[in-house]
Amino acid sequence: MSSRLLFSSTTVHIGAFVSAPTDPEFVDSGPTRGHLLVFPRTCVSIQHAGRAPVVADPTVVMIYNRGQVYTRRAIAPAGDRCEWFAFDADAILESRGDRDGDRERPFGALMVTPSSARTYFLAHAALRRTGDPLAVEEACLTLLDDVLANAAPADVSPAHRELADAARRLLSRCFTDRHSLSAIAGALGTSAFHLARVFRRATGRTLHGYRTELRIRTAIERLPDTDDLAALAVDLGFSSHSHFTAAFKKLVGMAPSRARI
Numbered sequence: 595m596s597s598r599l600l601f602s603s604t605t606v607h608i609g610a611f612v613s614a615p616t617d618p619e620f621v622d623s624g625p626t627r628g629h630l631l632v633f634p635r636t637c638v639s640i641q642h643a644g645r646a647p648v649v650a651d652p653t654v655v656m657i658y659n660r661g662q663v664y665t666r667r668a669i670a671p672a673g674d675r676c677e678w679f680a681f682d683a684d685a686i687l688e689s690r691g692d693r694d695g696d697r698e699r700p701f702g703a704l705m706v707t708p709s710s711a712r713t714y715f716l717a718h719a720a721l722r723r724t725g726d727p728l729a730v731e732e733a734c735l736t737l738l739d740d741v742l743a744n745a746a747p748a749d750v751s752p753a754h755r756e757l758a759d760a761a762r763r764l765l766s767r768c769f770t771d772r773h774s775l776s777a778i779a780g781a782l783g784t785s786a787f788h789l790a791r792v793f794r795r796a797t798g799r800t801l802h803g804y805r806t807e808l809r810i811r812t813a814i815e816r817l818p819d820t821d822d823l824a825a826l827a828v829d830l831g832f833s834s835h836s837h838f839t840a841a842f843k844k845l846v847g848m849a850p851s852r853a854r855i
Contacts, residue, residue, distance in 0.1 A: 595619055600677075603727055606734040607680040608720065615668035625661045628680030629700055631741055632656040633709070633717045635675040635815070637766035639667040640706075646752065648706050649759040650676075651766050652811040653797075653804060655709045655741050659699045669763050677721060679734055689738050707745040708798055711845030714811050715853065716740060722818070750796045757782065758796035761789060762804065769808040770831035775801065805831075810845050813838070817854050 595613040602608075607628065613620050634650040641647035643663040650656050656676075658664070666674055686700035687693050696702070720733040750758070760782050778801065779786040793801050809830045820826050827838030842850045 595623065600721065601727075601730055603731055605682065605685065605731045608730070608734070609678050609680075610676075611678060612673075612675050613666075614673040615671070617673070620666065620668070620673060622665050625663045626658040627660065628658075628678075629660050629683055629686055630656075630658040631679045631681070631738065632658065633677050633679075633714065635677070636672045637669045637763060638674045639669055641665050641667075642705055645705060646755070649762045649766075650706070651762060651808070652714065653709055653762075653799070653807045654706050655713065656706055657701050657704045657741075657745070659701050670766065677717065679717070679720075679737065681734075681738055685735065685738065686742075689735075689742050704745050707741060709741070710744065711807060711810050711814075712847060713737065713740045713744070715814055715846050718814050754792045755796055757784065757789065758793050761793055761801065762797075765801070765805055766808065769805050769812075770829070772831060806841055807845065810842055813842060813850060814846070814853065817850055823850055 595611075595617040597609055597611045600608045600610055611632075613623065632650075633655060634652055637649060637651040639647045640650045640656060641664060642658075647667070648654075649669070668674075683697040683700040684693075687695045687697070690700070690702075716733060716737045720730055720737060723729045723733060761778060764778060764781060775786045775790060779789040782789060790801060793799070793804070797804060799807065809832065813826060813830060816826060823838070824835040827835045830838065832838040832841065839849055842848075842853070846853060
């Protein structure tokens with residue numbers, strides 16, 4: 595297990611965390627030391643003390659108040675790999691429009707929120723600007739606003755949440771493949787109609803959209819080290835370079851050739 599500090603200022607601290615399932619402290623690495631936004635790069639189960647477990651994957655942002663007790667369970671062989679952004683309580687409360695709120699728990703009861711491809715790109719961009727403090731701090735505050743603007747959890751039953759999480763766990767292991775809706779539903783022991791409806795209600799995405807999001811997030815990570823965009827597109831499961839470019843531009847707001855930051 596390792597946690598590496600990438601950037602530090604009075605406004606924000608940024609770090610990278612990696613833990614393999616075999617690490618002695620994988621399940622319980624202790625309470626959080628800051629008010630954190632965490633961007634998962636792998637798929638892992640996270641359970642805050644007193645709350646139901648959730649699937650943390652690249653389509654969500656995990657949220658922690660300082661001192662939060664939690665545990666993790668492995669889903670993917672890679673274990674837990676993520677980047678974290680620690681903010682001052684005042685910055686969080688100002689972003690939430692609640693300057694007189696609880697400075698001990700500035701995120702309130704928030705635990706997880708959907709992460710758009712734009713949000714994921716903003717986080718990735720901030721990580722690559724660590725040589726310019728002003729650019730990093732402004733990028734991170736934009737990121738904080740973007741995350742909290744989308745922090746509106748859906749009212750979903752535990753059974754439906756578990757079905758959606760099971761689908762996310764399955765797709766996170768094979769998002770480059772081209773499975774049909776009926777095949778995914780069959781693997782989960784439910785009907786295609788029920789799975790599609792429940793997944794959309796629980797996540798705000800279609801299954802196809804979720805799979806595309808996973809592909810695009812992987813592309814964002816790999817773009818800086820990739821010269822052949824056509825090969826990357828096929829490797830991620832897109833039918834062609836143009837298909838990949840259209841999907842990337844729709845979700846990120848720019849062509850992949852412009853996103854090599």
